[in-house]
Amino acid sequence: MTETASTPLRAPLTKERVLEAAVDLADHAGINALSMRKLGQGLGVEGMALYRHVRDKEAILDGIVDAIMSEIDLPDRTGDWKTAMRRLSLAAREVMLRHPWAPAVIVARPEVGPATLRHIDAVLGILQSGGFPIDMAHHALHVLGSRVFGFTQDPFNDTNDVRPDAATAAAMANALAASYPNVGRLAMAATHDGGLGGCDDDVEFAFGLDLILDGLDRRVDER
Amino acid sequence: MTETASTPLRAPLTKERVLEAAVDLADHAGINALSMRKLGQGLGVEGMALYRHVRDKEAILDGIVDAIMSEIDLPDRTGDWKTAMRRLSLAAREVMLRHPWAPAVIVARPEVGPATLRHIDAVLGILQSGGFPIDMAHHALHVLGSRVFGFTQDPFNDTNDVRPDAATAAAMANALAASYPNVGRLAMAATHDGGLGGCDDDVEFAFGLDLILDGLDRRVDER
DNA sequence: CAGCATATGATTACGCCGTAAACTCGTCAA
């Protein structure tokens, strides 16, 4: 048992422990208080030690976003799509309320991690079970996303980089489909029509806007 | 003409020139490149000189948000409320596209400046002209805001501070009403019922969410 | 067991950040 006896007094750092501490620090002291040095301090370690487990601070931000996204309960698929969607949205909102720094970080961070993809996949799955064709599910994803997370983020938005050609886009779609079937289907559809693997933000925006305006119109008429 | 001859070669700094340069810098180099030193450099001045015209960097952030909010064209009030609202939303979105850093800054900045208030007032004005009762106009403001700006922000949200008592809340509402009549009406209404001068975020969220879900439901049925 | 590779954390250092405080200097009123 020599290794047990000589175990260091503090648990060894891991990426998970670092991210957990980062979420904690952001929750309790605000996202601006999240610095490498303070984070290390909370873990009983010098700030530079964190770089053994994390590429840089950006990776921490991506990591904590993904960490809290995975806090969102996956929906039980009872009931119709609408109640399932409502449940999932409220669950997501609950998490955002628990971590008030999250929307601002998400807005500033275009990277999409696995937990976010899983969430998007769940949303698309619910919508498709409700009979939504893929393009409308895409619209719905955006308008719901802006409501829940205060932003719109596309799972395969390469607007900043060069656009992949059709072949590599299809390959990416296939890779996605392996882990996230519904996201994969969406990527596939986007690859086929003129979408070029992205989505037309203007169309997206107008769809959500008109959805809201029509909804308001109907409610004011009901009165 | 001695003063003309001895006029300094560079125009004197003003708060307006500082904010204008700040917007420019954020537009061209990204919001992260907006530092006091670089901003001063762009104006041909040491960074510290800016503090004569601006309290601190936070004031600059508030200032540039207000500056771009005032870029949003005020709507011409022709047509029905819905087309007016649509026009205004698209105008706001155009400004956000011109300044891609804006949503992230807005999300992180709870202060509401005069130009933002003016915009909110315009939104409420359109809605009231469309027959919206004040509480529904309030809901609509939030759900539209989250669509256009990627966030929800309340003009009189003191949740962090102590809540003002009814008398001071009413006084604040009156002060607002002087410059922003529609906002003032809203504040007034919020003061009366159980609102305590704020708004119930949960109710707000559910309203917008159900509006969207119902709208989606209708569109998928139409197919 | 000896010796060494590897992994983990500590130290030091650099340049950038926001900003407090003191300073310089040109302008203008008395």
Place this chain on the structure above:
DNA sequence: TTGACGAGTTTACGGCGTAATCATATGCTG
């Protein structure tokens, strides 16, 4: 002429992210 003042400069401090280097403990190989 003088003295106050306004605007910009200089210097300085602590905090930030992180590159590079060092120290040490662990575990594997012979």
